Amino acid sequence: MNKLAFSVVSSSGEETDYPARELNKHSPQTRGWQSPRFCSYPQTLILQLHDPASSISQLQILAHQSKIPTKIEVVIARGGSAFENCTDVKRLGYISLDSNERSNFQARELKSVHVNADQTSFVKLVVHRCHVNKYNAYNQVGLIAINCLGVSDSVVGNVSVEGYRSSGHQVPGNSSSGKTGGRAGGAGGARSLQFKDPQLTQRLKALEGVKKAKAAAEDFDDAALLKAALDNVTSLAEAVDNLAARMKEAAVNEDYAEAARLKKQREATKLAMNDALEDAESSCRAELENFSGGGRGEAMTREATEAGSRRMTAATEAAPANVHRTPSGALTRDVFRSPGVGGVRQDDDDDGDWEGTNDNDDYAASSPSGRMGGGKKVGMDDNPFGAPRSSPGNVFEKALPGNKGGYKFSGGGDGMDEEIPQAEKEEFAEGEHPLDGVPLLNENGTVHDLPTPEHLSKGSDRQEVEKLVKILGEYRVRCFFSSNWQLRDAVLTKTSMMIEGLIEDPGFETAAPALCSMIERAVDDRNPKVFLTSLIVLDDVLHEMEKAAVPSATCIPMLSNIVSTLIIKLSDRAQPKAVEGAFSMLVNFALSSCVGHVYMGSVALKSLPSRVAPKTVVARFELLSKLVAEFGDEAVSGSRVLEFVKDADGFSNKDGKVRVAAKDLVKSIYGQMGKEVLSFLGDLSARMLKEYRKDLSKLQTVGEAIELGEEDDDGDRYKSGLPTFEKAKRPAKKEEEGGGEAPAPKGRGRGRGRGKRGGR
Known part of the structure; x- marks a missing residue:
């Protein structure tokens, strides 16, 4: 692959010292593009490739180390002299970027994504709002470099943006650590x-x-x-x-x-x-x-x-x-939606089974995560979600270990269990398979090699099933309700590829409720691979809702149960990649015009049960912190959040992680409320209140700031360089005015030396 030549022909805005034209060239002196200070979002950049016949295979985007967008949408166009005049415009998807907090904003994040874009004239980047941090005082976003790699007659060589990864922008051969050697190449x-x-x-x-x-x-x-x-x-x-x-x-x-x-x-x-x-x-x-x-x-x-x-x-x-x-x-794995780009791995004998389950089991240790043709796709570990838990929406459940002859039906209308034998192999002509177009990660396999899904039982939720059959067909619905996770994952991938067509025929009013019902089951799937793929379908549906300008009053009832399930997923600390995916999707809901930050704020403030696991409380506090950082008091008022923290016993909770999350949340709110937050901290001990005052006084706020007085430093002294404190010695008691005897010294035990000194 070669680097394709392009020029930035349009931008929605730029800072004077960081113009968009900086992205046209790569050199050690390149500073990149930055948006104007306190700009409105999203910002847009339009790149024009010098060769209209260029085929883009890979797109590389290097973000600023602190002025980081939350996500970047990618749109390609061809067939016109200007982007607005192009006859073929296609949205490929989006990439999500990390907040970079864990590196303390020392490293730059490079997103390298494979795409299939033939004969591309323009690439449009829609840059969404920034991650809020202390180094980004003006709420800007910035990109250091962009590479379009592919095939063209007009190239500028084989160049990589890797040389600009460090925040210090070190040039080859001039590294501060003393290493030598070139970077390019x-x-x-x-x-x-x-x-x-x-x-x-x-x-x-x-x-x-x-x-x-x-x-x-x-x-x-x-x-x-x-x-x-x-x-x-x-x-x-x-x-x-x-x-x-x-x-x-x-x-x-x-x-x-x-x-x-x-x-x-x-x-x-x-x-x-x-x-x-x-x-x-x-x-x-x-x-x-x-x-x-x-x-x-x-x-x-x-x-x-x-x-x-x-x-x-x-x-x-x-x-x-x-x-x-x-x-x-x-x-992270960031993959763009593109027909024919995907991957579902078929069953093989190399999968390590978990606790004696069979080869078709949900709980097989191997959990492949392929390129599913969707927006952000988060990678995951091999193991599924911890211990198995029941999924109330699943039509089939795994048979008991050792009973490999079939699958046990669960949830029938009459409350009875019946044995369902595995279905016989169904044959389809080439190009006519219902899952056609979903490639397997096994290069030598096809969808014809996937197992046949079980037949639907009469005890299933017939009304829901019939709606899905109407838009997807019976075979695909059988795959979705199958006990084999590869089939469930494959049909979700196929559904993602069919979304636009389904919205046109049978129409939004028919397709949207059925798809949301399908996603509601999928996001509760116990297999993490299926869960992550369901987020791609969910993002597709949300995008179609936004395109159709569907009002939130119509969308929220269809999505409310999905939102609740994703909030529950946030507390599953055993699967950090699934948590990251759920978190990203909840933020997307808040950013969407079809759901909005006001609704998400009200959901995040729903009361917690009286007895709840600390990880659930931490997850809710983290979600509220994100909403406050992104939307301020537009999503949730600071006073309501602080009352929520008090009701959840966050300030004085016996779990240290809960207390830390509560303090981080208070810090976020302090930026909006100032010293008013102290009125909600009255129940804290004097020591804890002093710690809060010291921490908050170091932060910036649009409200009235906290000023430390002598009482905040009284009684504590820092030792040089050590994280310990030493109490100041108490002053000696003064003798009472008017004379009197000093108290006699105490004896050394067994009663010797008691009483006042003096002769007998």
């Missing part, structure tokens, strides 16, 4: 792979050798994917070394508080680097086992790759370029 001869950790250097050299071997074998696609993964690891490794050097410098200068902060950053970045390295190694396990580059032994290779394989999904193995680990370690 990736790792290898033009780039030093020597780091302070010799084992890391050996592992990187092994990956570099595999990349060169793939390139020599003309396997350029895999080589490009591995290069992107390798550059991601080396960028994080450079950040680790840089943070370590800064930490030591702070310690030498006896700035121990700064050294402690840098140490935490270094460890978080190192964790993200190790995760990214394991991902890269897992994408080429076989090649690494046969490669001994840099003196790295086979045992070390096997140890690292086996560790990575436990964490990788089948989709990562098939398409590692879709993987990007942010400095926080969060694994």
